[in-house]
Amino acid sequence: xxxxxxxxxxxxxxxxxxxxxxxxxxxxxxxxxxxxxxxxxxxxxxxxxxxxxxxxxxxxxxxxxxxxxxxxxxxxxxxxxxxxxxxxxxxxxxxxxxxxxxxxxxxxxxxxxxxxxxxxxxxxxxxxxxxxxxxxxxxxxxxxxxxxxxxxxxxxxxxxxxxxxxxxxxxxxxxxxxxxxxxxxxxxxxxxxxxxxxxxxxxxxxxxxxxxxxxxxxxxxxxxxxxxxxxxxxxxxxxxxxxxxxxxxxxxxxxxxxxxxxxxxxxxxxxxxxxxxxxxxxxxxxxxxxxxxxxxxxxxxxxxxxxxxxxxxxxxxxxxxxxxxxxxxxxxxxxxxxxxxxxxxxxxxxxxxxxxxxxxxxxxxxxxxxxxxxxxxxxxxxxxxxxxxxxxxxxxxxxxxxxxxxxxxxxxxxxxxxxxxxxxxxxxxxxxxxxxxxxxxxxxxxxxxxxxxxxxxxxxxxxxxxxxxxxxxxxxxxxxxxxxxxxxxxxxxxxxxxxxxxxxxxxxxxxxxxxxxxxxxxxxxxxxxxxxxxxxxxxxxxxxxxxxxx
Ligand code: HEM
Ligand SMILES: [Ca+2]
Numbered sequence: 255x256x257x258x259x260x261x262x263x264x265x266x267x268x269x270x271x272x273x274x275x276x277x278x279x280x281x282x283x284x285x286x287x288x289x290x291x292x293x294x295x296x297x298x299x300x301x302x303x304x305x306x307x308x309x310x311x312x313x314x315x316x317x318x319x320x321x322x323x324x325x326x327x328x329x330x331x332x333x334x335x336x337x338x339x340x341x342x343x344x345x346x347x348x349x350x351x352x353x354x355x356x357x358x359x360x361x362x363x364x365x366x367x368x369x370x371x372x373x374x375x376x377x378x379x380x381x382x383x384x385x386x387x388x389x390x391x392x393x394x395x396x397x398x399x400x401x402x403x404x405x406x407x408x409x410x411x412x413x414x415x416x417x418x419x420x421x422x423x424x425x426x427x428x429x430x431x432x433x434x435x436x437x438x439x440x441x442x443x444x445x446x447x448x449x450x451x452x453x454x455x456x457x458x459x460x461x462x463x464x465x466x467x468x469x470x471x472x473x474x475x476x477x478x479x480x481x482x483x484x485x486x487x488x489x490x491x492x493x494x495x496x497x498x499x500x501x502x503x504x505x506x507x508x509x510x511x512x513x514x515x516x517x518x519x520x521x522x523x524x525x526x527x528x529x530x531x532x533x534x535x536x537x538x539x540x541x542x543x544x545x546x547x548x549x550x551x552x553x554x555x556x557x558x559x560x561x562x563x564x565x566x567x568x569x570x571x572x573x574x575x576x577x578x579x580x581x582x583x584x585x586x587x588x589x590x591x592x593x594x595x596x597x598x599x600x601x602x603x604x605x606x607x608x609x610x611x612x613x614x615x616x617x618x619x620x621x622x623x624x625x626x627x628x629x630x631x632x633x634x635x636x637x638x639x640x641x642x643x644x645x646x647x648x649x650x651x652x653x654x655x656x657x658x659x660x661x662x663x664x665x666x667x668x669x670x671x672x673x674x675x676x677x678x679x680x681x682x683x684x685x686x687x688x689x690x691x692x693x694x695x696x697x698x699x700x701x702x703x704x705x706x707x708x709x710x711x712x713x714x715x716x717x718x719x720x721x722x723x724x725x726x727x728x729x730x731x732x733x734x735x736x737x738x739x740x741x742x743x744x745x746x747x748x749x750x751x752x753x754x755x756x757x758x759x760x761x762x763x764x765x766x767x768x769x770x771x772x773x774x775x776x777x778x779x780x781x782x783x784x785x786x787x788x789x790x791x792x793x794x795x796x797x798x799x800x801x802x803x804x
Pocket of ligand 1: 353366584591592595596656671674678
């Protein structure tokens with residue numbers, strides 16, 4: 255028996271918004287004054303397309319068009335996502351592009367999974383395997399890496415139904431959808447308070463300007479000097495490159511707070527904190543739309559969806575009818591394209607930008623050592639690596655550090671991230687690849703030979719994979735979105751194919767136009783003044799993030 259409960263949370267009472275409040279709330283409520291819950295933390299994820307579950311309301315999409323079982327996610331990963339040749343590097347981008355993507359993703363979405371008794375993990379290749387909340391992945395007997403038959407995976411928690419109206423299963427988002435640096439400040443008041451000094455607007459840091467200690471999620475200590483880091487998002491210790499970015503933005507908050515305090519001696523702690531927070535959120539939005547996204551989507555999509563910032567001053571674009579909430583398909587599939595950019599190692603560079611420490615990525619998962627070591631100079635060295643070394647290319651291939659050795663434990667049990675992504679899509683009831691093509695007004699394939707955005711080789715691989723038995727017709731409708739879209743040929747000057755470009759463009763448009771606190775908005779109460787906006791946007795075409803190779 256597990257202690258989860260489908261109706262565990264009672265929907266919150268109607269929210270009374272203070273329309274005069276100048277700043278974002280920590281949990282994102284009251285951003286949209288007509289729909290105060292939109293984009294707020296701990297609400298159900300919204301959807302672009304309705305869920306497609308096998309039984310119509312909650313069981314994973316495991317069955318294809320003609321009633322046959324879909325292929326194992328690990329088999330798909332082996333055939334479509336295994337990189338056999340030497341790693342391809344991106345000629346223009348640094349590892350920072352990948353790392354910023356992960357950091358930004360954690361600002362947008364965190365999907366909780368079902369837990370067992372006393373908050374333990376379910377044993378989905380053990381005692382819990384046949385339970386309703388387990389979705390283990392079958393490993394084939396001829397697997398190129400694993401010599402076992404089962405990869406454990408738990409379903410995402412079902413969201414409580416608002417007013418208990420029946421309907422299909424939905425998933426939760428624990429963090430604010432808005433790009434509001436919730437990674438720095440947290441998505442609930444308790445966490446936010448625990449990160450503040452309540453003096454001069456400053457955030458708590460450990461000695462040598464490091465992240466504070468006290469993180470409660472999984473974390474292994476390698477030396478006596480190590481400690482589990484704490485930040486606005488609990489995933490901070492997952493991998494050192496991520497911890498380094500958290501630290502960068504905490505330091506930026508404190509740097510800004512000190513300067514604001516110096517020029518505004520009358521401001522109290524709260525004002526300095528909120529004003530610094532407002533600037534850090536604006537910087538995050540600015541980098542996202544002017545340096546990070548253009549590399550992913552390419553100029554045509556950036557312009558078509560109005561995603562670039564203005565180059566001079568205000569931009570009145572707020573649309574109160576637009577729900578900014580992060581859509582299920584973005585968290586469960588499209589924004590996971592970045593897993594293909596994850597390198598096989600983590601590194602620390604010295605001030606001459608030469609490597610002084612390089613570790614295989616599987617030796618760094620959940621270990622904050624590299625970040626915290628050398629009294630914080632490890633984090634500086636990680637940042638030098640991130641802004642110097644070439645990123646792994648974004649394509650259908652995944653490095654073995656994430657495809658075979660994800661979260662490898664002492665018994666060498668590990669996971670396959672692209673396979674998990676495919677299985678997660680089924681868990682969330684994401685409709686198949688063709689349904690998304692249709693939604694995007696892209697040509698839909700009725701036969702495998704009609705696949706428009708795949709080369710001949712990947713078309714062949716897809717048709718082999720989704721052929722179930724010799725008696726049943728193959729059908730491209732069954733292709734999982736993650737697999738089908740990752741295998742597309744990328745559009746020129748971008749990192750993704752047309753299907754993910756469409757889904758991501760729609761999402762980032764909603765996150766911009768549906769945010770009342772978007773930094774370019776000319777709103778006297780909540781926004782910046784003309785001078786401030788000019789200062790934030792003037793450097794639009796200068797790189798401040800380090801995502802490009804110089
Ligand atoms: C640096 C190494 C990274 C590791 C080890 C990692 C690992 C993971 C893991 C284990 C999950 C949860 C999978 C599941 O159970 O469904 C996940 C989710 C996710 N990852 Fe990554 N990831 C990394 C980088 C990235 C990057 C670069 C991006 C995007 C640019 C990204 C985007 C996402 C998204 C959108 C989710 C879903 C989050 C949620 O809904 O909770 N990740 N990642
Ligand atoms: Ca957020």
